[in-house]
Amino acid sequence: MGSQVFESTKAVTIAVSVRNLLKGLKTTSFIVYPEGHNSYREEIQPLQKGMIKLAWENKIPIVIVLKSGLTGYQILEKGFVVVYKQIGTYDPAKYPSWEEFKDFLYETMDREKKSLDAMLSSEVQKESVLIS
Numbered sequence: 001m002g003s004q005v006f007e008s009t010k011a012v013t014i015a016v017s018v019r020n021l022l023k024g025l026k027t028t029s030f031i032v033y034p035e036g037h038n039s040y041r042e043e044i045q046p047l048q049k050g051m052i053k054l055a056w057e058n059k060i061p062i063v064i065v066l067k068s069g070l071t072g073y074q075i076l077e078k079g080f081v082v083v084y085k086q087i088g089t090y091d092p093a094k095y096p097s098w099e100e101f102k103d104f105l106y107e108t109m110d111r112e113k114k115s116l117d118a119m120l121s122s123e124v125q126k127e128s129v130l131i132s
Contacts, residue, residue: 022058042071042117044110047102056098063089064109068116083120087112 055062064087069080087108095101 042068042113044106044113047106047109049098049102052102052105053098056092056095056101059091059093061089061091062105064105064112066109066113066116068113068120081120081123083116085112085116 052062054060065084066087067082067084069082090101090105090108092098092101095104
């Protein structure tokens with residue numbers, strides 16, 4: 001797994017970053033945050049077009065991994081759980097435009113995040129009943 005930083009102050013730098021990213025996909029996978037940054041919020045934020053459009057144009061499959069419980073982890077006592085769940089792999093070639101692909105990804109992430117949050121909340125409630 002690797003990383004590629006996109007410097008946004010110069011268009012040339014962005015072009016070089018994109019070329020490096022595409023070249024790197026032959027041997028490396030990348031973690032990107034479609035919201036534009038690693039968020040510590042529990043709600044799915046609006047998706048930025050950059051990486052999604054790049055994936056759609058180059059037919060790069062997207063693997064969605066969601067997390068839940070970061071807010072509780074930051075403010076509650078030790079032992080609080082943060083859950084990660086792989087939702088699936090999605091092929092951008094199945095969508096006629098990058099906008100439709102972006103909308104699909106957002107709707108999927110939002111729906112599955114709510115489901116993951118509910119599951120974690122249910123497990124936390126069960127655990128607190130067992131401890132009481």
